[in-house]
Amino acid sequence: MARFMPLEQAVRENLKDGDTAAFEGFTHLIPTAAAHEAIRQDLKDLTLIRMTPDVVYDQMIGMGLAKKLVFSYAGNPGVGLLRRLRDAVENEWPHAIEVEEHSHAAMANAYEAGAAGLPCAIFRGYRGAGLPEVNPNIKAITCPFTGEELAAVLAVRPDVTFIHAQKADKKGNVLIEGIVGIQKEAVLAAKRAVVTVEEIVDDFSDIHPNLCVLPHWTVTAIAEVPGGAHPSYTHGYYDRDNASYLEWEEVSADRDRFQAWMEENVINAKPVDFAARVAKLKVAK
Amino acid sequence: MSDVTPNEMMTIAASRALTNEDVCFVGIGAPSAACNVARLTHAPDITLIYESGTIGTAPDVLPLSIGDGELCDTALTTVSVPEMFRYWLQGGARHHWLPGRRPTRQVR
Numbered sequence: 001m002a003r004f005m006p007l008e009q010a011v012r013e014n015l016k017d018g019d020t021a022a023f024e025g026f027t028h029l030i031p032t033a034a035a036h037e038a039i040r041q042d043l044k045d046l047t048l049i050r051m052t053p054d055v056v057y058d059q060m061i062g063m064g065l066a067k068k069l070v071f072s073y074a075g076n077p078g079v080g081l082l083r084r085l086r087d088a089v090e091n092e093w094p095h096a097i098e099v100e101e102h103s104h105a106a107m108a109n110a111y112e113a114g115a116a117g118l119p120c121a122i123f124r125g126y127r128g129a130g131l132p133e134v135n136p137n138i139k140a141i142t143c144p145f146t147g148e149e150l151a152a153v154l155a156v157r158p159d160v161t162f163i164h165a166q167k168a169d170k171k172g173n174v175l176i177e178g179i180v181g182i183q184k185e186a187v188l189a190a191k192r193a194v195v196t197v198e199e200i201v202d203d204f205s206d207i208h209p210n211l212c213v214l215p216h217w218t219v220t221a222i223a224e225v226p227g228g229a230h231p232s233y234t235h236g237y238y239d240r241d242n243a244s245y246l247e248w249e250e251v252s253a254d255r256d257r258f259q260a261w262m263e264e265n266v267i268n269a270k271p272v273d274f275a276a277r278v279a280k281l282k283v284a285k
Numbered sequence: 286m287s288d289v290t291p292n293e294m295m296t297i298a299a300s301r302a303l304t305n306e307d308v309c310f311v312g313i314g315a316p317s318a319a320c321n322v323a324r325l326t327h328a329p330d331i332t333l334i335y336e337s338g339t340i341g342t343a344p345d346v347l348p349l350s351i352g353d354g355e356l357c358d359t360a361l362t363t364v365s366v367p368e369m370f371r372y373w374l375q376g377g378a379r380h381h382w383l384p385g386r387r388p389t390r391q392v393r
Contacts, residue, residue, distance in 0.1 A: 001306070117376040171330075173341075173361055188372050204361065213362035215341055217308055217332060 002172025002216040007196060007223035007271045011037040014192045014220055018067075019159040020047040022190065023056060026181030027077060027240075030232035032056050033196055033225045033274050034162040036266045039063050049156055051107045051182055052077065055231065055248050058084040059266065061097060062258055068098040070156075072107040079245050083252040093255065100135055106153045111182050113155035114189025126151045161190035164229045165214075166236060168197045169204050172216030178235025180212045192220040196228040198237050227274035236285070238278040296322065308332040310374055313351055321347060334373060338364045 005013075015021060015038055023031050035056040038046075045067040050057055053071045060066055062084030074082050088097040102110070109121035122141055132138040132151075141152040163183040167175040174195050176183060187193040195214070200222075204213065227234075231244035251261045292315055299319035303309065305328045311320045324331050324343065333342050337352040341361030348356050357363045364373070 112371075115376050116371045185372075188376055209357050209360065209363045211362060213340075215308075215332065215361055 002219040002222050004222050007037050007225055010194045010221035010223045014160050014194050017044045022049040022158040022161045022186050024163055024183050024186040028179040029164045030229050031162045031164040031196055033228035033271050039266050058082040061085050061088050064094040066097055070100045072102045072104045079249050110153050110156040111185035111189055114157045115185040118155055120152050120154055122150050122152050156189055158190040160192040161186040162194045164196045166198050168200050168222045172222055174214040176212040187214055194221045195219055196223050196225040198226050198234055200224050225271045227278035230274050230277045238281040303328050305330040310334050338366055338369045
């Protein structure tokens with residue numbers, strides 16, 4: 001049953017050292033404010049799961065939160081590498097990290113299996129790929145009807161999933177519009193779900209009947225954080241801050257510059273600061 | 286002796302067993318009647334799900350079928366049939382969601 005609370009409390013109550021956590025949003029609606037709150041709370045030994053772990057996971061890994069990363073496509077989309085992730089893997093800075101790499105198809109199927117309560121996902125993939133040689137969690141299964149060999153991966157079942165969405169209504173139902181990504185599956189697959197939203201409205205009586213809505217009883221906590229996806233974007237509210245993604249290439253290239261940036265923009269910042277960051281990116285309603 | 290039928294008594298008894306916190310996967314007939322009696326009396330916030338994909342429905346008239354338009358018109362949201370069975374019924378019934386995050390009852 002969804003409860004409304006400040007983001008600081010939502011993270012404190014739902015994310016613990018050693019948890020398996022997914023912060024999902026497929027380029028759109030990335031829950032940056034929640035990730036920054038996790039960094040401020042100095043959590044440790046997290047297993048972080050994500051399709052396209054981009055800048056926010058680079059930040060979490062660089063700040064030492066992650067014990068393991070389960071992912072597909074590590075990069076800053078359209079820009080280049082994740083330099084903090086690479087520094088952790090290559091040089092164990094700030095400490096060693098375990099990585100489990102998958103394809104997008106595998107991760108999408110694994111989330112869907114998690115949402116469906118299944119132990120694993122079966123799909124046609126990894127043919128001719130080298131990943132099964134380095135990832136023991138990619139296995140093969142034979143179709144009992146056709147004899148075809150298919151790929152199998154474990155279902156994703158996070159302890160907690162964090163997402164960002166456009167709206168919640170006063171009952172705690174959550175509305176997601178635009179590129180909906182894997183967030184519904186990530187929430188339904190998880191034991192707990194924390195949602196940051198742009199705004200809280202009275203009700204959803206005027207929306208299309210087939211929109212992506214998470215009923216209040218699938219959500220644990222909701223925090224209102226306008227701008228909470230920045231530098232990602234929220235369809236209908238503000239645009240993607242592409243300049244910030246380009247800037248990250250420079251910031252993340254140097255350990256000292258990275259730490260100074262994190263100190264100024266994350267450690268000494270608050271959830272409420274996100275609203276100002278998107279002020280110049282707002283779209284006409 | 287009243288003219289209340291056994292079916293009506295059963296319907297009312299079933300409705301009294303339901304609460305605001307329940308998430309019900311609802312079958313047509315007496316179960317649907319019981320769930321909606323509960324919703325219209327002591328459990329206004331009960332969540333009713335029909336297999337047509339309608340989640341959080343609040344029909345003004347009892348549906349004749351699981352796919353009456355009334356169910357979609359009054360639903361919080363409506364999903365596809367594969368999603369209904371795969372995530373909302375199978376997922377909820379078969380894995381360890383916290384209490385209140387899975388269909389708590391199948392009223393059939």
